[in-house]
Each structure stands twice: as C-alpha cells, then as structure tokens.
Amino acid sequence: MQHSREGFSMPAEPRPRRRRLAYTALTAAGLITLAACSQSAKPASAKDDAEPGGSSGAEPSAAVVSLSPAVKGEKVIADEPLVITARGGKLASVTVAGPGGATLDGKVAADGGSWTSAQHTRYSTTYTLKAQLTSADGSKVSRSSTFTTVSKDEIFVGTYNVRQGSSVGVALPVSVVFNKPVHDKAAVERGLSVTSAPAVEGSWSWMKDRDGKDRVDYRPKGYWKPGTKVTFGMDLVGVKNGDLVGTQKRRIAFTVGTARTATVDVVSKTLTYRENGKVVRSIPVSTGKETFETWNGTMVVLSKVPTIRMNSATVGIFGPEAYDLGEVKWDVQLTPSGTYIHAAPWNEGKFGRVNSSHGCIGMSTEDAGWLYQRLDYGDPVTVVKSKDTVASNNGYGGWNVAWEAWKKGSALA
Template sequence: MRRTAALVTAGALALLAGCNGGDERSSAAAPSTAQSAPAQVQVAPADGSVDVSPAIPVEISVTDGELAEVTVVDAAGAQVPGEVADGDTEGTEVWAPESPLAYGTTYTLTATAEDAEDDPVEATSTFTTVTPETLSTPSVGPLDGTTVGVGMPIRVYFDQPVTDRAAVESHLRVTSSTPTDGVWSWLSDSEVHFRPSEYWPADTEVTLQADLYGVELGDGVWGEKDRTVSFSIGDRHVSVADAATHTLTVYDGDRVVQTYPMSAGSEANPSHNGPHVVLESFRDITMDSSTFGLAVDAPGGYRTDVEYAVRISNNGEFVHAAPWSVSSQGNANVSHGCINLSTERAAWFYDFSRPGDVVEVQNSIGPALSASDGDVYDWAVPWDEWRAGSALK
C-alpha cells in the first residue's frame, strides 16, 4: 500500500526596516530582529488516502518545533482514544489507538505542533480504512494451553492462498523460554510451519503471536483478529524403530526405558524412513486399507480392529498392538507399514506417548517420509532446505 505524507507549513517571516534622517554623519542603523523558523508538521497516512490498513502506524513528524497535541475522530466526530509514542526513526512519533481501528471506517487525524515562540501549526489528514471482501482467522496448532512432545512444530493453516508470504510471516512471532534458532517454512501457499534445527528443548514454554489483524492474506481476504497461542514442550521422548534389527528402542530423555522386539513394514509395504511425529492415539480403532486407496477385498487389502494405536504419520503408519504378528516381531518385517508390537508392549507405549513425541524409523527399505505422507514430515527436511522455505531472507 502506498503511503504518502501530508505536509502542512505555517508561519511567516516579518522584516523590520529602519529609516535614516539628517546627514550621513548623524545617520544610525535601526536594530533588526529575526523570527525563528516556523514549525512544520507532516502526517501519514496522507489526507485523502483510502484502502488503508487499520493496523498501519499513524506517524507524525515535526521540524523546527514540538508536537503539542494529536486527536483522531471517526466520521461521526467521536474521539478515538490513543497515545503518542516515539517512532522507529528519529524525529518521528506514532499515534497508537487504545483499540485497533475498524475496517471500512473514515478517520480524521489532527496534529498540532508549536514552534520556539509557541505559535501553533496544525496538520490534518482524513483517511479511510480498507473494506475487506472477507475476513479470515487461520487455524493454529498446537492448541493454546496444551503440552506436546519435542517434535511438534507450530503449524498455521490459511483458508486461501497467501499472496504476500513475507508480510504474513513477519506478523508471526515466536518466543520461547529456552531460545532456539527456529524458522518458518512455507509448505504451500496456505500452510506455514515453524521448527528449530533440532528438536525443541524439553520443558520449554512457547508462545506464538499471530498479529494478522489489518494484514491482507490474499485476494481481498484480510486478517480478522490477532491471536496468541501458548503451549508447553514436555519431556523428551524420542524412540528409534530399526527395521534392520526389528527393535524399537524407547528413550525418556537420554535414558533407554524400553527395548522391544517389533515388526516393521514388509517388502511390499515398507515403512517410511525418517523422524515421525506422534499425532494422536486410539485405544481401539478399525484400520481399513481403503483409506489409502487399497480396496478391502483386493489382494493385500484389510479391515482390522486394532488396540493401542499411536498414529505417527497421516499415511496410515501407527505403532500398535498386533498379536497376530508376535512370532515375527524381533526377526521379520511383515506389517503394512506400521510398527507392530505385542498387546502388552503396545499398551505401555500408548500410555507413554503424547502428541509431538518422535519415532525415528531407520534402515527400512522404504522411501523417506515426505510431503505425500501428510501434515508433519518437517524433521525429514534438511535444515538448509527448511530455511530456504522462509519468505524472510
């Protein structure tokens, strides 16, 4: 949005001249006085501006004087409460409303300055904020107040493609009690995730400030409101599922707490390699091959009731109880891509796990986890590639 400044200049220079009388010897020059330079006031948005973001800073700069008063009224003449503070550049001050300006509303700003002789100078700007075609609030995960594992990225989902990724990303601010090198990365025009180069530090408090009110998201869609989400990172739970040794090693922090025999995906349906993130858990669930395109009655198809199922990707991979494969657990990979455990061991893992915990699958003959596997494949992306996905260079 083009922003211009309105310039109002007031003041006059008075010239006093003396007259001489008599001859040259008796003549004397009359004294003269020079007035100080008049104050000059500039304001932005400029007078007559339209389609102004209601979140844009209202700036006032004064030359050869000091700002004395700022008032803002709406179209009905009602005064808008606000305060003046120093701006980011020297000599500039910013008026900030107590509550955000409204969309589709006309405002009049009057700024009064005084020069060295206390003579007032006034600048006025009447501007109109944009009227959005649609207002939208993106979805955010994790949810406010939750506790998640060290592998859970921050995820922001928009209802429509974002046209200015940099503008939106600059209004997504992440702070944490333990500082990290986290970076946003755009997975698509409507989805952006935040993660550090390594898993989150355990026992960390994280806050996302999504200050998107007054930000254009794309094609006439504007941010409906600002939103703050705070969540906690819990204990470090990172398990290693080794398809070559058929072993699931479970860590609580740096300590190994379980080493279980397991069965990973078969040659026909290999598990995907890479860091998987626990998404949700089910005490009982019916698994159906048709959910990923294989008919139940097709060769290899299935429909099975399963206990203690911990989802680790959106491509159908779980850690779950598989009493039918106990004889293969620890020596062969026979599953459809899941990590099979005995019922007792799966029950323990189910109780141990929370969303955001990590299961690193390694030495499978399958491909690496990727975008085709659903929402959270973030840790399978190399760090340099992840950073390249940011719109802020």
Template sequence: MVSGSVRKHGLAVAGICVLLLAGTACSDTKADGGNGSGGQSTPSTSQSNSPGASTTPGDSTTPSESPAASIAVVPAKGASSVQPDKPVTVTTTAGKLSEVTLKDDDGDKVAGSFNTEKTQWTSTDHLKPGASYTVSGSAEGSDGGSVPISSTFKTLKATKSLKASVVPLNGETVGVALPIQIYWNNPVKDRAAVEKRLKVTTSVPVTGTWHWVNSKQVNYRPMNYWPAGTKVAVNIDTQGVNAGNNTWGTSSRKIAFSIGKSVVSNVSVKKHTMTVTINGKLARTIPITAGKDGFTTRSGVKVIMEKFTTKRMDAATIGIKPGDPNYYNISDVKWAQRVTSSGEFIHGAPWSAGSQGSANVSHGCVGMSLADAQWFFNQTLRGDPVTVTGTTRHMEPGNGWTDWNTTWAAYKKGSALS
C-alpha cells in the first residue's frame, strides 16, 4: 500500500513532465534549438518529398509554420550519372523563387521556365553528357527574407556520341527539289526519340515529313517541290537525346537556307530533247543526246547534286579500263552537273554535236551543245530536279538524291513517328 505522501510526490513529478512536453510543442521555431546557433536552425533532413532532392536550409523543418522559403533541387546535390534527358527542377514549398540559373562547366546556360506561382522552375533544354552542372539562384520567403540556392551534379558519360552532318549548308540557296539530309556519325537505335527532336519551320505553309533511309541517315522532303523563295530553318535539337545503346546527343545545331527560283527540267530520251521550265514558264527546249545501248540513261526524278564549270571524266571510274573501245578520259568537260552517285551528268558535249536532237550516243550522260550547257548551268542550283523518261532502266534507291522516286504515302511511312 502506497502512502499518501509518496502518491502526492508522484503526481507532482508527472505534472512537471506534462508542462515540459507542452512547452516543447509550443516552442518558438526561431529559438536556438540547443545547438548554440544563436537563432539559426540546423539543416533539415526532410524538407522535400521529392526523391533525390537536395535542400537549402530554411528556418524550420515545418514550412507551413515558417515564413522562410524551403528549397528542393532535383537531381540531388552531388549526384552523378544523371540522365541528360531528365529535367532539372527547383521547388519551394514556402514563398516563391526569385531567380534560378543552371550552367554547365563551360559556362553555357540551360534554358528553363517558372510555373505561374513561381514555386517551381523546370529546365526545358536537354543536358550535355559527361558534364558538370551548377544550380544557383535565390528564393524569397513570405517574410521577405532571401534564401540562397546552390547545388551541383554531373551527367552520365556517353559510350558513343551522336553528331549530325547536314545537307544543305547553312545560308545556302538551293533548288526546289533538294531534300534535307542528316547524316549521323553513329547508328540511331531509338529513331523516334531522335526524330522528336528534329524540327523544320518554313516561311510559307509546307507539308513535309522525315524519312529514315537507314540507321545513320534521315531525310526530309515536302509533299510537293518546295515553293520558290521559301525560307527554311532546321533545328536539330539532339543534345542530351538518348539514341539507344548508350549513344547520346552531345550537341545541337541549327541551319537556315533558302529556296531559289523554280527550275524544273524534263528529258525525253526518245525525243532527244530537254525542256526547261522556269517559275512555271517554258524557258528553252534543248536538243540532247543520252545513253546508247549498253549505257542506257536511267529514267526517274534526279536532283542536281554537284556543279562543275570543268570536270575530268575518266571511264575507269565506272569500270571501263584503258584499251576498251568504250574507254574515255576527257580532262575538260564543260558545265558538268552531277545527277547520280554512279556518274550520270548533264554537260556540254561538242564531240556529239551531230547526234544531239536525233540519236543517243553517250555513256549514260545527257549531252548538249556548249552554249546550251552553259545557259542551263547558269539557271540551276544544287537541288533542282531533272526528270528523265523514255527508258526501261530506272533509278535505284540511294543512287543520288532519289527521294522523289518514292510516292508520298510510302515516303511518310519512313518516319519513326508515322
């Protein structure tokens, strides 16, 4: 049996404990906290529900009870092997963000945007593989106090890089049939991911599509020839894109080019003529000679690929050896314009003047007088179309810029996003 004095003493101790607990629950959040900080709280270990987030210390671990901003950065401070295609976010759960800057180790800024409330900033550009990044800035609490933002992280290193070479050149003026061609330095496995980062904009409405030739080449052409005078911009925004097999885009690039006047030519092998239409009007009908038996000129839509005022033409390049009756080696062929990779040209051919307009005597090229060849050369641009008809030999896919020999429906199916 407990005596009355002992019972009274126990109740007194319990009352003191209740008072201490009550005092703790109602303590001032700006108090020292027992760490000797003189009113500055220790960093919070649970300031954000974002996984992998890094934090900047605020005045309290309970933002709803504090006027100071509490910051969470994703990816976490010190993180490594961060995927370049994942966005960086900076979030505050109290107050609002004042400014946020994200830079790589070269000092290049990464674009981003705030939400309406300015409580979150999200990067909009992909990052570089194998780079170090610094997040800086500040946030403002509801009390008007400023809280600094500071965090660093590293992106993963790519086993292989993805870079683009492009036709046409930046600033070039080209013909109405030129397809945009992007050649990759490494194969693309995830074609859809890469194609999503490619954008073509035009000064007038144009319907077009991308078409994958193979894993290292993707082309773009309109449904019909480019309208004359169109301004075209291509944004190859592939920095940070995951092309598959740990191949990552290491850079982006932009090019702009213009479409010249419309020069559309038609060669009739049977009639031995070439008609040239400029901006919709017939400009000239030219007597020509084409390929003889055994060297038939290919039928199909060809595109001028290269232009030479003077070009050496050696039959050895197409497999005809010296000593063969069909061998030739002419050092100064004038006004030569390449239309196939295999060696078909349109050029001046004074040696066949007697056959131009009446017979086909060439080794596959379209020949004409020097005067007509020079006039035609001066009208055309790289990318102008030349359609050949009248033979049973047809253009092989890839033997030059052969995009126009595929129907629009079939061409669209070559898109990874179709």
C-alpha cells in the first residue's frame, strides 16, 4: 500500500551551537570600520574621541574595530553571535545596545583582540556599538557607531539532510532545499562543497523539490564505499542571489556505514537483502498490483517508524480501492509519494505468489520486523521488472538518472 505524510520533510537542519564566527566583512575599502558615529571605512582619529590621558599629536594611533558576520553592504547577519574585532589596539570594553537600551551580554577575549556576544542578534534591528580600546602607542581610544541587521526578507537559507557525526547508508546524496527561489544557481553552487576520503567523482544536480522549491543534490558516480568520511560544506555568507543574500556557514562531517542493499523483483515477488555484497536473506513479498505498480528503479530509505496509520485518501485513492489501516507495523519509507516497505498480514498467503498491494512492498510481520532492524537511512532499495521509474525528486531518485545527464544538471557544468 502507499501512504503519504503531508509533504516530504527532510531531517531538520540542526541548530548550530553558539560559536565564534570567523567571517570577514569586506567592502571596497576592506574591513567595515566603525568609528565616530558613522560607518565610514575611514577610522576616526584618536584626537577626535580620545579619552583623557591619551597621547597627543596631530596623527595618533589608528586603532579601529570591525564587525562580523557582515554582509549586504554594511548590514550584519542576524540570529548569530556578534563578533567585534580590534585592529591596531586592544579592546578594554564593549557595549552593544539595541532598541530601548537593552544590551547584549558578551566577553572580551583574554588577548583583547575580540569581543563575542553571548546572545544572538535580532533581525531588522539597529544597534549602537561603543568600544574602549588601548591603542598600540598606549593611548586610550573610544570608538562608536550604529549598525543594522538584515531582515528575513533579505536572506535565503537552505535546509540540508545530513547531521554532524552521523552514519548513513551508501546511497545517501547530500541534498539542500532552499526556502526561496535560487536565481543565481552558479553562485550558490560555488558556495557548496562535498569532499570525501577516499576521494570520489561526484556532482551536484539541480531540480525542483515536490513542493516546487529549488533543490540541489550531490551524489557520487556510484554508491559511497563503506567507511568513507564525507564532509559537506556550506559557505553562503554574502553570496548574492538576486536581491537576496546568503547567511549560512556550515561544516558537517558524517561517515558511510555498512553497505546494506535490497533488491525487489516484482516478477519473482522476492526481496533479496545483502550486506557488503553478500546475500543475507531472500524474503517473499507482494508488490503493487495492476494500475498500482510499485515504482521501478532505485529508491533510498528516508525514515522508519514502528507503527503508522495508512489512509488511502492521503494519496488520492477513493471508492472501491479505498483503505484506512490504523496500525501498520515495521514501516520503512522509500518515497514522499507514499512508497513503504511494511508488514501486510492481511495478504498472508499471497507473499511470493500474487502482487496485490497499492504500490508498497508488503511481507509477513516477522519478515518485516527482521528487515526493519537492518535497513536504515540512506540505504538503497532497487525495484526491478516493474513499470514507471521513480522520479529523481521523489525522495532520492537521482540514482536512476544516467551519470552524464546528472552532471549536466550542475549549474557549473
């Protein structure tokens, strides 16, 4: 049978821990400099705002401070810790105040070179910065300015499908779905990277996700080898996408686990499960009946749940073929359109003999429980001798696209 949850939800993007960011904020003049209540790149002289006791003279020290992460002119990325960096001096104290005078907590580094906020900045908010420094010549210097954070309307973000430190199946691509249209795919793709040890040939390829959002997947030419160490990089800070700007900088390392694969033959009505290429077990199954044939081609495990309700209305099946099953056990999801491997005790006696499902791969409760304990996120399940091939955006169906055609889907091809 087929069951569909509402849309395809990739694993949620993990919320980054607070961390010190090392983004460099650049303008034509270099670092964005805050000085004397302006955002000019020209530092104010110590004479203009030096504290008593500072050195005198026509051209005192040019100690300056800079903001990060900053993008889109001189605006600052919101919802991240703020970092104030000193150049030509050491920070003694920093105060960053928002509307109503509320200040951000923060701490000056032991070497006086930087100050990092303990709280994230807010979107579309103007802050006032005041910094006290000791310049290289020993003079006391004050610096002050205002800055504004970007609004949510000015940024675009991508949700990715891999988690830090996780172990995944050999067929899992790296997939990124963007919350807003990507007008400059080449610029965005340049900000994405996948590296691995051992190194493999791989490529990004763009598509529309099932809900119409822009999506780009990276896969190697063939399945990952077990034990491969993979690192996904996202450096979109300051990347322009039409009138939008990127804000994300991520580095996600994960490992490829055991090679677990399943092949379903709809003619012999069997599922063959292998580990590292060796046949472990052959299971009699019942696949999609006529007009409800199971998708042909390779699908990838998206999720698992021990029990689920399957209601045919969620996949548009009504009338005589309608069903509503409240407790279907050992469910392994293969597509967001509703293809699952699951226990189907109501078809007892048909496994290995008759295809009678509405598109799912059914088997005995015992066999389904056994397979459920082994298949996991990113493992490939290939259906052979069926009819229509699963689409590349229906889950991770990109393995059914010929390699040369897949590479042409890159914006940098």
